[in-house]
Amino acid sequence: MGKIVAIGGGELRFHETLPIDRYIVEFSNIENPKLLFIPTASNDAQGYIDTVKAVYGEQLGCTVDTLCLVDQDISDEAIKDKILSSNIIYVGGGDTVKMMEIWRTKKVDQYLKEAYAHNIVLSGLSAGSICWFLEGHSNSSIETNRDGWWDREQVIGLGLIPANHCPHYNEVGHETFDDKMLDKEVPGIALENNVAIVIDGDMYKIIKSNIESKAYVLKKCNGKMNKIELNNRDFKPLSDIL
Template sequence: MGKIVAIGGGEILNNETFIIDKFIVQFSEKKNPKLLFIPTASGDSQGYIKTIQSIYGDKLGCIIDTLLLINNDITENEIKEKILSSDIIYVGGGDTVKMMEIWKDRKVDIFLKEAFHKNIVLSGISAGAICWFDKGHSSLLNPGLWDYEPAIGLGLIHGINCPHYNEIGHESFDIAMKTEKLPGIALENNCAFVIHNDNYKIIKSNSNKNCYYFKNNNGTIEKNLLNNSDFLPWV
């Protein structure tokens, strides 16, 4: 059991990730799936909420709900009910570290792990990709600046994730991997790493974007392109 779609980046409103978004909906195996959007990393951005409604609701036929955690008195039971009654969870981008702090305080992390074992599709972009891994490589939200900020994820995918790997400054991930014991997954924008049970595959909404696998072999970095569109065993 377990379904995850981790997207490296891209402008959802401009349909840059639409092929991936469509796959996420199909992955639920429901005609009109219930999608819960979690915009914690963006500070519960209202504009982001409207974008998800436009793409996943209006275009892809999902029934949209939103989990607002900032300045909201929602109870623990209400949070649990929203998460576990969904067919799809979509986590938006933004500040990964802050998001994980809020999740832990509100027990969202616990309920998302339960959702994974219930075969609910877990998905997201940027911070919403990092969160499913053991760790993430974050850019501190400064465009073009990659001051390394480690982010601890939920550990549902074994490894460390770097989104936006095609953007300026991505070399900091290559450097970080020289002292990293975990396997690394670097995702360019418009590219997604998909997990189903213990298998993985790559989905792209732009054929020119890529996903790379990193492994530290006693200080020597192994870097390989992952391009399989069919499921293969994950480490």
């Protein structure tokens, strides 16, 4: 039960993640699937919406719909219907803290958990990756991120993947994730740009759009942080790392 593709980063508009995007579509096991884009983290940016329609719609054959929540007045029932009638959910990047606040006021978090239980593919990049985990390492905004990459206001995700998470792990500032993980009892999953972790029930694997990109699991042991690179392209038990 449950399908997730969490992408560490990359520019969708420049096709940097295209092999991963193609996998997401195939992962639905449906021809011409219905994809719902949720651009809350980018403030429902029209340019982002247009990019998703171009890549997932025109190139990859999805029927693309968008759930705009920032300035649009939409009922809880309409939100639920959009989410649960989709085959794929794709969550865009941006301000993770603001996104989660809006989601919780509109019950989006609850409906996404229902989508997970219904085996709808949940996917996304950056903020759209953090949201599936317990907590996230984010650079959302100056209001919540005055001390660097780790938000002062900790991003609390949906907890569908029982780990903490750092996207953009190849970018400046990611080092603070390692330090913060020393205070955490659960493992951490760190993803560089152009790499994703795929969850299918209780199994996982790593997929890449750039062979040089890396994924890691971080675990605390005897007061020290052990970091192990994840390379498996075939599914393995999630319990091996979490």
